[in-house]
Every structure is written in structure tokens, then in C-alpha cells.
Amino acid sequence: MDPSPSPLLQAENVSFRWAPRLAPTVELDRFTIAAQERVFLYGPSGSGKSTLLGIFGGVLVPQQGHVRILGTDLGSLGASRRDAFRVDHIGFIFQQFNLIPYLSVVENVLLPCRFSRRRRERAMQAGGNLEAQALRLLAQLDLGRALHARNVTQLSVGQQQRVAAARALIGRPELIIADEPTSSLDAGRQEGFLELLLAECASSGAALLFVSHDRRLAAHFTRQVAMDEVSRAAPALGEAA
Amino acid sequence: MNLLRLALRSAWNRRVTLALIVCAIALSVTMLLGVERARIAAREGFSQAVSGTDLVVGARTSPIQLVLYAVFHLGEATNNMLWKSEQQIAGDPAVAWAIPISLGDSHRGFPTVGTTPAFFEHFKYSLGAPLAFSAGRPFSGLFDTVLGADVASHLGYRLGDAITLTHGSGGIGSVEHADKPFTVVGILARTGTPVDRSVFVSLEAIEAIHLGWQGGAPPPGGFSIPEQFVRKFDLTPKTITAMLVGLRNRAAVFHVQRAINEFAGEPLMAVLPGVALDQLWQVVGVVEKSLLAVSALVVVVGIAGMAAAVLASLNERRRELSILRSVGAGPRHIVALLGIEALLVTGSGAALGVALLVALSALTGPWLESNYGLPINALGWSVDESLLLAAVVAAGFAAGVLPAYRACRLALADGLTPRL
Numbered sequence: 328m329d330p331s332p333s334p335l336l337q338a339e340n341v342s343f344r345w346a347p348r349l350a351p352t353v354e355l356d357r358f359t360i361a362a363q364e365r366v367f368l369y370g371p372s373g374s375g376k377s378t379l380l381g382i383f384g385g386v387l388v389p390q391q392g393h394v395r396i397l398g399t400d401l402g403s404l405g406a407s408r409r410d411a412f413r414v415d416h417i418g419f420i421f422q423q424f425n426l427i428p429y430l431s432v433v434e435n436v437l438l439p440c441r442f443s444r445r446r447r448e449r450a451m452q453a454g455g456n457l458e459a460q461a462l463r464l465l466a467q468l469d470l471g472r473a474l475h476a477r478n479v480t481q482l483s484v485g486q487q488q489r490v491a492a493a494r495a496l497i498g499r500p501e502l503i504i505a506d507e508p509t510s511s512l513d514a515g516r517q518e519g520f521l522e523l524l525l526a527e528c529a530s531s532g533a534a535l536l537f538v539s540h541d542r543r544l545a546a547h548f549t550r551q552v553a554m555d556e557v558s559r560a561a562p563a564l565g566e567a568a
Numbered sequence: 569m570n571l572l573r574l575a576l577r578s579a580w581n582r583r584v585t586l587a588l589i590v591c592a593i594a595l596s597v598t599m600l601l602g603v604e605r606a607r608i609a610a611r612e613g614f615s616q617a618v619s620g621t622d623l624v625v626g627a628r629t630s631p632i633q634l635v636l637y638a639v640f641h642l643g644e645a646t647n648n649m650l651w652k653s654e655q656q657i658a659g660d661p662a663v664a665w666a667i668p669i670s671l672g673d674s675h676r677g678f679p680t681v682g683t684t685p686a687f688f689e690h691f692k693y694s695l696g697a698p699l700a701f702s703a704g705r706p707f708s709g710l711f712d713t714v715l716g717a718d719v720a721s722h723l724g725y726r727l728g729d730a731i732t733l734t735h736g737s738g739g740i741g742s743v744e745h746a747d748k749p750f751t752v753v754g755i756l757a758r759t760g761t762p763v764d765r766s767v768f769v770s771l772e773a774i775e776a777i778h779l780g781w782q783g784g785a786p787p788p789g790g791f792s793i794p795e796q797f798v799r800k801f802d803l804t805p806k807t808i809t810a811m812l813v814g815l816r817n818r819a820a821v822f823h824v825q826r827a828i829n830e831f832a833g834e835p836l837m838a839v840l841p842g843v844a845l846d847q848l849w850q851v852v853g854v855v856e857k858s859l860l861a862v863s864a865l866v867v868v869v870g871i872a873g874m875a876a877a878v879l880a881s882l883n884e885r886r887r888e889l890s891i892l893r894s895v896g897a898g899p900r901h902i903v904a905l906l907g908i909e910a911l912l913v914t915g916s917g918a919a920l921g922v923a924l925l926v927a928l929s930a931l932t933g934p935w936l937e938s939n940y941g942l943p944i945n946a947l948g949w950s951v952d953e954s955l956l957l958a959a960v961v962a963a964g965f966a967a968g969v970l971p972a973y974r975a976c977r978l979a980l981a982d983g984l985t986p987r988l
Binding site for chain 2: 384386406407410411413414415419421424425426427428429430438439441442443494
């Protein structure tokens, strides 16, 4: 279950509830992700997936338990250190509307570099300068230069998701968290997007935590985990379906 | 700088809404500062109704009342002073000039002022401007009259027109001095002071039209002395209403004032016009304070509008803020973004408001000054105005930043994935 001696992400005895009187939304004993691992996490909506991602991302702080990323306990960091840590080591892709409408394609991709010196420096190492690295990533994700001049709101959903993937990948964070990034794409494009994303994660050496309710995509991953295996608070798959 | 650029781009993205808020703030700032300026101008215009006059002298009454009738030609004197007292005071070596004033008649609602040609020579208004004639000359003949600018323009008089005076202030049952018409020989240029609303004649003329009158009533039986015989009478006045006094040396003012207050011939009073005007202004002060309160309310409404707009836009910006959180922006970045925007909006609103104010006062200033005697200063800038402006910007900043607290909570509650 635990392939490397020091996992990239390690969560232990985590319990999170939105309010003291509510039942826990997430309750897990142990969950790990190894470096460069591709984990497929599936579960119905309402099973606490997004909450779990908020905990892993350090936005939500669990009332109990510890989340360690690269050996650092997120709970031990102050709020602003946690914000900095998140952007240094994690890239996020959301379901849709990932982009800030008033920024250009390249500016959207470079957003993490504005807030993280580490991501900025790693992006510069890879591409010479920030813009070149952004263009390189966009090209690898099949977004030609002709699209860069467009307002991001004029891009198709698939194109927007690829811009978001480039943003998550820039500066080579160790972990990419993708929250249902394919659910607004049609079936044909889901595969294409996933292949591009997996290839880029592999080439930048990032681990990928991919969350979806659609198990057809699971075959591409090294490990598949059901939400109800991770969290005792999640309803068992059978009853929620 | 990165954050500033982000804030600018984000603001530009919502420019229509923000432009409306900027306009609302600009208008409320213009109103606040405009009212403040009008207030100061009204006060100045008021105190500039008379300048260069060191003392106002009259029979004993309240200082405010004396100034009201001697300078503003409002109300009526309860007692007159003797002409020989006037002569005596005017002859004092400390006195440079004296202007006698005799009130009591009117022409179609405008007060008549009996005086001497010294009035046109020595009377000063505003910051020491002398009276000027827009047409004609001072009166010299017995039945000559000089009109203030408003009197001439309202009633359409020109040089050479004949007018008659009314005994008293011209209410129902007033008696006309119809037997003795006056000829308009001069029209004064506009001053924005009570001079504009006055009809000037000589002291002798006041005597002449009241020949044979007793106790304020016309001679019985319709008897009247024909104009050509009038000149045979001694037309030296017995009494006048008040006098304006200019001193050779202003430093002597308290000395002369005491001397007049202790005048042996009759009970007299000398008042420093500035002091009495200040007292009078305090009475009017309630009005100016409520004006200021109203315009402060307008600013509060403007800023509340901004706070409401910021709050409303938060839902719309929820996604944007969540994305920023996911790429490493902390609460302080979000507060900074909203703060920069609030400063930008209030700052440009305030700047636009000031520009509007300057433009407005430059455009309407000369007109306001000549028509209403409001000396509006277009470019002058006071410490009070800077403080008002700073208070507006600070309040706007606070109104913009307080919702940031809610924004941070929203961003937190959303986790990393904004809700739709």
C-alpha cells in the first residue's frame, strides 16, 4: 500500500466537520500518495471529495489528525505559511471556470508564479524565462499560439481545462490535484485531456490525485481508491448510487 | 506591484459598475465641498457687506439691530440720533470720514437711504472695493436720486426716469410722496451687497419730502408745499438714523468707540461692524450647520452605495477569489486586492468630485459673486477641505475593506472549489 518510505502526502486520523454540531464530512484513518504516483479517487457527489481536497490543499484545517506533505505537517503552519506552502507544492485543476476572465491565457498560466518564488524559479530553470515556459506548456497541451490572444472566456471548455492544466503544472509542483476536471467535457475529449495531463505530469515528475465520479477513466491510473474506503464518513458506493 | 496590476485588471473587468460608483462618490464629494464653500462664501459675503468702516454709530439699541438697519437697511430704528451729534463726531480729529444714513422711506419695496455724496466716495465693500457707477453720477440736485443695481434692473429704470418715494416701508396704507418726484441721475454697478437694493437720495431731500409732516403723518387737508418753494426752507436735517465712521488710524478704534459710548450730548452707541456681524452670523449658524449635516449625509449615502456594491460583487467574484486562493493568494492578498480597489474607487471619485467642483465654481463663480455677493474661490484650497476629503476617502476605504472579511470567509467556506 505504501510504496516509498517517505510518502509525498500522508494523512492520518483526520476528522473534519463543517460545524461542531454536524457529523464529520471526512473521517479517515490513513491515506498516502507516493511521489509521482497517479491516484484515481472516485466517489459520488456529496461523499466529501471536495472537502478532502480542501484539507489536502491546506485551505480547510481538520479538527483532528495530521496531513503531511513532503514531511511538513500542514496543521503546524500558520495560515499565510500554509497559503505559501500550497502554491509552492500543489497545482489545482477544477471542474470548470478555472480561469480568471480578465487575464490573458498566458497570464492565467503564470498566476502561481506571481505568488510563489519557488514555482517562479523552477519555471525559469525549465524554460529560460517565465513566458517561454508558459508557451512551452501550452504548446505541449495542444494549445496553439493563435489561441493565446483570445479572451479566455472565448475558449472552449476543453481549451480552458488545458490552460488550467498548464497553470497547475508550471513551476513543477510535486502534486497535482484535479477535481473532476473532465466532467464538463464530452466523452471523446475526456480521454484526450487525460492523456495530455498524464503525459505532462510524468514529464514534470508530479504525482496526480485525480478525483472523479466516472470510473471509466480509472484504467489510466496506478492506483484506484473509492471515497468510502478513504473516509468512514462517506456513504458506501452502493447506497449513494 | 503584481497585486496592484491584478486589482486594476479586475476593476477594469467590472468598469461599468465601478464607474457608476465613482460618479456617485464624485457627486457627493462635489456636494459636500460645494456646500462647505458656499457656506464660507456666504459668511464672507455677509461680512463683506461693509468693509473699511471702522465704527457704526447710532442711538442706543442692540449692536446687532444697529448693524441690521445701518448696513443691511433691514428693520427700523427705534430711535434716531441728532444731526448735531453727527457733526460733532465727524469733526473729531481721529475721524477721517463719516457717512450719515437716514432711513424710513422706500420705493416699491426697496429702502431709501438718505445720505451725502461722501457715501459714494468712502463706502467700501468686499475686500475694500469702492462703489462704481455703471451709469451717471452721484446726486447733486435736491431731487436727484442714485439707484442700486438691483433696483434699476428689477424696475427697468434708466437715467432720466422719474420716481416717487413711499413713506415707510411700502405696506398697505402707505402714503406716497407723490408731490415730489425724483430724477434718476446715477446707477451703481453691482456689488452683491445691500447697496444693490437701495435707493439713494440726499439728506436734504429727505427733509424736503417731509416738510410740514408731523409725527409721521402727512400735513392735514392735503396741504403740500410746492416743489419750487421747498428750497426756501432750511433743509438741514434735525436727526439721522445712523452713521458710518472711518478713522484715520484704526488703532484708535477702541478709544473712539469709548468716547462715543460716553458721548455727552445724547445716549449713543458705537459698534465695530465685524464684531456685530459675527454675532449675527452665530444666529444664522444653525442653518449652515444643518446644511453641512445634509451634505455629510449625502456622502454617507454615496459610501453606503459603494459598500453595497462591493458586497454584491463579492458573490460575483467568489470564483475569482477562490482561484486566487488556489494559486497561493492568502487572506491578506484578498484584503489588499479589495483595499486597492476601494482606494482606487473612492480616490478617483474624490478627485473627480474636486475637479467638478473647481470647474463649477470657475464657471459660476463670477455670476454668483455679482448676483448674490457670494465670493466663491475656484482654486483656493483650505485645510478643512483636505480634512473632509481625507475623511471621505478613509470612510470609502473602510467600506471597501470590511467586506473583505466576508470575502475571506467565503473563500474559506468554498474550500478550493468555488460553488456555483
